[in-house]
Amino acid sequence: MATLALTAFFLLFIWNMAATSDGAYDYDTSSYTQCEIYPAAPLYNGGILINPSFEDGTHGWTELIGNSKLHIETQNNGNKYIVASNRQMTYHSPSQKLQNLSQDAKYTLSAWVQIRGAVNSALVKASVSMDGKTYISAGNIMAKNGCWSFLKGGFVPDWSPTHSKLYFESSNKHVDILVDSVSLQPFTDEQWRLQQEERIRTKRMGIVIVHVTDVHGNTLEKANVAVKQKSRRFPLGSAIAQTILGNEPYQRWFKKRFNTAVFENELKWYFTEPQQGNLDYKFADKMLAWCNANGINVRGHNIFWEDPKYIPSWVTKLNNEELQKAVNYRIKSVVGRYAGKFINWDVSNEMLHFSFYEDRLGPNASYTFYLAAQRLDPRTPMFMNDYNIIETSQDPNSTVDEYIEMLRKIKHSGRVMEGIGLESHFSKPNLPYMRAVLDKLGTLGLPIWLTEVDVNSNFDHQTQATYLEEILREGFAHPAVEGIVMWTALHPYGCYRMCLTDYNMRNLPAGETVDRLLFQDWMTSVRGETDKNGSINFQGFFGDYDLSVSLNGKTATQAMSVYQGDGIQHLYIQI
Template identity: 55%
Template sequence: MFEFLRANQIIARGHNIFWEDPKYTPAWVRNLSGPELQAAVNSRIQSLMSKYKEEFIHWDVSNEMLHFDFYEQHLGPNATLHFYGTAHASDPLATLFMNEFNVVETCSDVNSTVDSYISRLQELKRGGVSMDGIGLEGHFTVPNLPLMRAVLDKLATLGLPIWLTEVDISNMLDKKTQAVYLDQVLREGFSHPSVNGILLWTALHPNGCYQMCLTDNNLQNLPAGDVVDNKLFKEWQIGEVNGYTDDHGSYSFYGFLGEYRVTVKCGNKTSTSTFSLCRSDETKHVSIRL
């Protein structure tokens, strides 16, 4: 799979090194204790990080720590500090994330309120953890958009990049309703200035779809796929913009963050250049000389 990513220049994030939920911890690991478990843990993280060093931009080091604590129960309260410290030392260029569900999805889960998320993250940073990213899974049924926006606003005060890492809409809803709610969630995430990226949780396998898929088994778009391909992607692409400069030789436009190519023509002279729009509170000025 990674050879495919490399060949197609697809950027990947690492999810995950450990999972605190015993349900998703291998049975042979659950049966270990003490030094044997510590040796298995060390082997896992060291082999993984050495094999994929500088290959992933992110690592979800220890998944869903607010809901589960298998490794801390069996190895002590410093187990998580060890995981993050080893990951950072092994691949200092990767951004390390705290990944969790039911932070933006609902206010009824007492384990993963925005305050408990912030408290746990700050606790780890006080312990010396290099924690540089906020991972919000985003497994929605009926989205509460005001709640989602308020949670993002509060987490944004930490000054860390926020990613929606596993967005889907519950299969308890019909496919058309899934598409409507997916549209709402993606717009809310895309429009927030502290959200740096969004990943969809749309795994398709021979047994069918986990919760939400963009296509059917024949790779034909479902309503959710149409929302992404035929609505949002087209709306969020600038395309080609043409216009004339004013008397001072200036031309202004609004654009999304990203890379741009500009061509200026005056009489028989033409000049082409590129520039990028990055996050800033200031107007971006680009000068092109003919």
């Protein structure tokens, strides 16, 4: 037993050393969601920036353009920070020239920011100018008056500029911008990929030692061991539509790959009740039955959609009293019918961008939807779901801070098990920004799902596949992400924006990418021989496996699982 304990300790030591022995793994996951009295120290000691904590006055920092004033102030604990006052333009702020930006690097950015003025808060953006003609949005923060908020973001230059500048801006020209503990840290593409692989290895895989003995308990050396994964624990899937019903080629293709689904439209209010009182759940029922029969979990999407374009026309014509009765009936109807049958619910879709129900029923209308749905389905998490949270920092309606604030309001409305749904409708992905936002949301300790992943159809199929792989790898590698669903329901005309196959179930480039990830990169298959101690060890993705052991004409088989937990799993099998 001492030998086994020593072997296990050695394996864990080697595994952890592999994850930390290279400087490429020094990505700092730190993030903060509370407004603080004092800022923390700059990440990476400021990285490539000069004077990131303003201990040397304004050295390295200048006013971007114009007549605003820069000066240094000191807090009562001795902390120094820079202030841009007398701002006349949105971009009047502290700025610093950046040297040797490279299109072959990924840049992570962070800063502590606050505002001073007649308002309680204002949106402040971090931007980068390149060669005076391109301006990159690298992150944003809803900065508060009187305390420090943490901005975390990043960017990837489209080319290597001759000259560039980092600066901050706010559309509210009447506030002073205060900045401290600024950091800009580059990583090569190789370092970024190594970080992803290390996270996947430590967060999505476990170490297993298989011990082989005879019936008398004697260890057996040189026994042939084969381990083959047959299912995965991590929820990964796609949207489906009614087109999958009765379509056996589509069904075979889907269930071979995915363990999770979501109905594209068949559960939405305009689909299930196109005329008031005319309920129609037949397609949703049939699709759920097919998923259940094939071991596929389903997300409940959605109970309400705030966008008036997707609200039944008859609903928009109701007076307020009638509308309240209609929404109450909708919750009872759909949640009551499917309580306990979905793994999570999108309760009120796209609340950051639209506010139909709040405009009609009061500012807390959607929060009451969450509470009512939770009461009918108390064991199922209730998700917010919105777009442009991780896709871009240029949508002022969907900053990560606004998302967090709305989550807090839902929580304060009552006992609700919350979840974070990030639609993930990407154009060209900004991976440093995506990771930074996931870091920040991850501090909340709530389940995070990428719920509608796709890539803009403006790109050709191969480019879509390239960007899709970047998004899936980044999402799968982040420890806070608990599920990924692509928005790729198949129709005769194609898909919403991106298809994995054509209608004859032949893979398109995006489908080839998904297959390579699922069946090669994120699937475990091991063959080998036991050592002199009768053991063989391997790292495997969490999931279910078939184990086969043979020696001298004898064979034993056994089902096994690799599950998430501390330490090393030990499995014993006799021949």
